[in-house]
Amino acid sequence: MTIIALLRRREAGIIVMIVIFSLFVGVLQPRFLTSETLRIVLLAVPLVMIAAMGEMMVIVARHVDLSIGSILGFSSIVAGMLWRDHPGLPVLLGVVAALATGSALGLVNGLVVTIFRLPSIIVTLGTLSLYRGLLFFYSDSRQVDPQYIPRDIIGMSQTSPIFGIPWIIIVACVIALATYFFLDHTRLGRQIYAIGSNPTAAPLRGIRAAPVTILVFVISGALAGVAGVLYASRFGYVNPGITGVGFEFTVIAPIVIGGVSINGGVGSVGGTALGVLLLGAVSVALPVLGVSGFWQNAIYGAVILFALVIDRSVRQGGLKGLLARDAA
Amino acid sequence: MFKRLTQLGLSLGLAVAGAAVAHAADKVSIVYIPKNTGNPYFDSLEKGFQDGCAKLGCTFDAQAPATADATSQIPFITAQTQRGVSVIAISPNSPDALNQVLDRARERGILVLAVNGDLVGNLQHRDAGILPVDFTKTGPGQVELLGSEIGYKGDIAILSATTDAPDQNTWIAAMKDVLAHNPKYAKMKLLTIAYGDDDPQKSTTEMEALIQKYPTLKGVISPTTVGVAAAAQVIETAGKAKQITLTGLGTPNQMRPFIKDGTVHAIQLWSPYNEGLLTAYFAVGVKSGAIKNSPGTTFEVPGLGTVTIGPDHIINTQAELTTFDESNIDKYNF
Numbered sequence: 001m002t003i004i005a006l007l008r009r010r011e012a013g014i015i016v017m018i019v020i021f022s023l024f025v026g027v028l029q030p031r032f033l034t035s036e037t038l039r040i041v042l043l044a045v046p047l048v049m050i051a052a053m054g055e056m057m058v059i060v061a062r063h064v065d066l067s068i069g070s071i072l073g074f075s076s077i078v079a080g081m082l083w084r085d086h087p088g089l090p091v092l093l094g095v096v097a098a099l100a101t102g103s104a105l106g107l108v109n110g111l112v113v114t115i116f117r118l119p120s121i122i123v124t125l126g127t128l129s130l131y132r133g134l135l136f137f138y139s140d141s142r143q144v145d146p147q148y149i150p151r152d153i154i155g156m157s158q159t160s161p162i163f164g165i166p167w168i169i170i171v172a173c174v175i176a177l178a179t180y181f182f183l184d185h186t187r188l189g190r191q192i193y194a195i196g197s198n199p200t201a202a203p204l205r206g207i208r209a210a211p212v213t214i215l216v217f218v219i220s221g222a223l224a225g226v227a228g229v230l231y232a233s234r235f236g237y238v239n240p241g242i243t244g245v246g247f248e249f250t251v252i253a254p255i256v257i258g259g260v261s262i263n264g265g266v267g268s269v270g271g272t273a274l275g276v277l278l279l280g281a282v283s284v285a286l287p288v289l290g291v292s293g294f295w296q297n298a299i300y301g302a303v304i305l306f307a308l309v310i311d312r313s314v315r316q317g318g319l320k321g322l323l324a325r326d327a328a
Numbered sequence: 329m330f331k332r333l334t335q336l337g338l339s340l341g342l343a344v345a346g347a348a349v350a351h352a353a354d355k356v357s358i359v360y361i362p363k364n365t366g367n368p369y370f371d372s373l374e375k376g377f378q379d380g381c382a383k384l385g386c387t388f389d390a391q392a393p394a395t396a397d398a399t400s401q402i403p404f405i406t407a408q409t410q411r412g413v414s415v416i417a418i419s420p421n422s423p424d425a426l427n428q429v430l431d432r433a434r435e436r437g438i439l440v441l442a443v444n445g446d447l448v449g450n451l452q453h454r455d456a457g458i459l460p461v462d463f464t465k466t467g468p469g470q471v472e473l474l475g476s477e478i479g480y481k482g483d484i485a486i487l488s489a490t491t492d493a494p495d496q497n498t499w500i501a502a503m504k505d506v507l508a509h510n511p512k513y514a515k516m517k518l519l520t521i522a523y524g525d526d527d528p529q530k531s532t533t534e535m536e537a538l539i540q541k542y543p544t545l546k547g548v549i550s551p552t553t554v555g556v557a558a559a560a561q562v563i564e565t566a567g568k569a570k571q572i573t574l575t576g577l578g579t580p581n582q583m584r585p586f587i588k589d590g591t592v593h594a595i596q597l598w599s600p601y602n603e604g605l606l607t608a609y610f611a612v613g614v615k616s617g618a619i620k621n622s623p624g625t626t627f628e629v630p631g632l633g634t635v636t637i638g639p640d641h642i643i644n645t646q647a648e649l650t651t652f653d654e655s656n657i658d659k660y661n662f
Binding site: 029031032034036037040043044132133136139141142143145146147157158234235236237239240241242243246250283284287288290292293294 | 364365366367368371392394395490491520522523525527528529532533534536537538540541543554557558560561564565581582583584585586
């Protein structure tokens with residue numbers, strides 16, 4: 001009960017931060033508080049949201065996947081090249097290919113981590129470069145130009161039959177809900193938390209850590225693959241040297257803000273989703289405020305640190321409690 | 329002692345091998361080092377080199393670093409210098425980080441050519457600079473194109489690359505200059521300059537912010553290929569094509585769908601293919617002694633006409649920008 005209460009508070013804290021931040025920006029630039037902003041933020045976050053669901057599972061299992069940007073790039077190139085070189089095939093086949101590519105690359109991560117018992121931060125740091133390098137070979141260093149991306153795929157970022165809400169937003173919501181159900185209401189999902197809380201004790205409780213860990217990396221890769229398709233949809237082209245570069249940091253920051261512990265075992269889908277929304281709002285707000293390009297990165301980073309400090313101090317019983325604990 | 333002897337032997341061996349390569353090569357060998365790999369723009373430039381060399385009988389090779397970091401090209405230059413090629417053509421990632429390695433290549437008798445971007449402020453470290461177009465005309469050319477589309481009237485904005493991108497900043501300075509001083513553009517008001525860092529996500533966010541922040545916005549110039557593509561996608565997604573006119577520097581392949589569906593009417597660029605072709609003719613000419621590399625010299629390039637070496641050994645492939653619109657875009661493939 002206390003854990004649930006704590007999680008609830010954590011999520012409430014992020015909501016409060018989103019509200020305060022939006023009001024603050026709204027005072028400076030009233031045009032920010034419109035439905036148009038909401039539309040822009042909601043269009044900006046789906047890629048991060050989807051990849052964050054996978055990454056969050058990895059982090060809950062006390063691992064990390066730094067290679068998702070390269071997996072995203074690889075998956076999108078595989079799909080894009082399929083669309084370009086075989087225009088007669090069904091568009092869906094490209095989506096399936098992206099998913100398969102993402103899963104396969106995730107599987108490699110999971111296998112290397114579990115078989116050789118290597119720290120995932122090192123393994124995925126390696127595959128981050130390895131996958132990107134192979135991607136250049138596979139694509140012959142060529143981008144897939146906008147004319148080859150199917151109109152149906154582009155259309156996913158524009159509308160859908162469901163109240164005209166763009167498909168990419170719907171896909172992100174469905175994946176977030178599915179992740180919530182999986183993590184909170186299935187045995188397998190709870191096992192991920194158990195492995196992350198105590199990797200030594202989990203096997204004693206009959207949990208087969210290796211297959212579960214591998215599965216978590218496969219899911220993370222597959223979701224990066226989905227994000228790859230949506231990248232093609234949203235930006236209209238895929239490039240081996242641009243697509244997905246630096247994506248891992250865009251994804252990990254909101255997860256940590258959302259209360260997922262990098263020590264594993266702790267974290268919720270709701271917190272992660274709110275973290276994604278908060279940082280999405282920040283990245284949309286800075287240009288609307290007219291913050292100069294020189295300062296945007298610095299302010300974005302400062303917001304991340306600020307959010308973490310506020311959150312930590314709230315949970316430690318205010319700043320006083322935090323300082324007292326450190327002094328003790 | 330043994331180690332030192334081995335080293336001596338090795339370096340002697342390398343020197344002999346290098347000399348052997350240089351003597352065996354009666355053909356001119358050109359190597360081109362683009363900014364980075366995966367950039368369709370440089371693919372087209374390489375094609376120009378290849379076609380030129382096919383006609384002239386030179387050998388051509390392209391070696392690209394994975395990233396466009398300031399220092400990423402250094403190992404490539406060093407390796408090619410040791411290989412003993414006759415010409416290194418490079419699109420420099422930094423105007424000053426390459427000075428030393430380029431000097432070493434030139435000491436070995438290698439012709440060093442800056443292609444597509446020059447070593448601004450360090451021109452003495454290369455033999456000539458082949459630029460795509462007269463860069464002083466790029467900014468004004470873009471303003472004129474946008475102006476002609478919006479009736480020379482209304483609020484406009486610029487969506488650039490990074491805040492420190494040297495080419496873009498040169499062009500933007502020239503844009504500001506004509507907007508301020510040419511009475512023709514007196515009714516065009518530059519509201520702001522946004523920077524998309526040549527990142528699709530960032531460029532998209534910045535473009536969306538421009539539209540939201542300035543309801544009166546009539547035109548946007550994005551003088552960078554990543555920016556103009558992202559901006560076009562935003563305009564299409566938001567359904568603002570009637571309200572906002574976009575132009576900029578983009579490649580035909582990247583912008584083709586937007587020009588065909590009317591989201592964008594016209595974009596501009598130059599021909600990277602012609603740059604490669606010209607560089608091949610120039611390099612072979614200088615190496616064979618047919619072209620004297622000094623300002624004022626002229627030479628012929630088939631298809632491009634008479635080319636003049638300008639002050640500071642700068643050669644402009646073309647004078648004005650090429651405009652791509654619905655009428656001609658299908659003639660280009662890069």
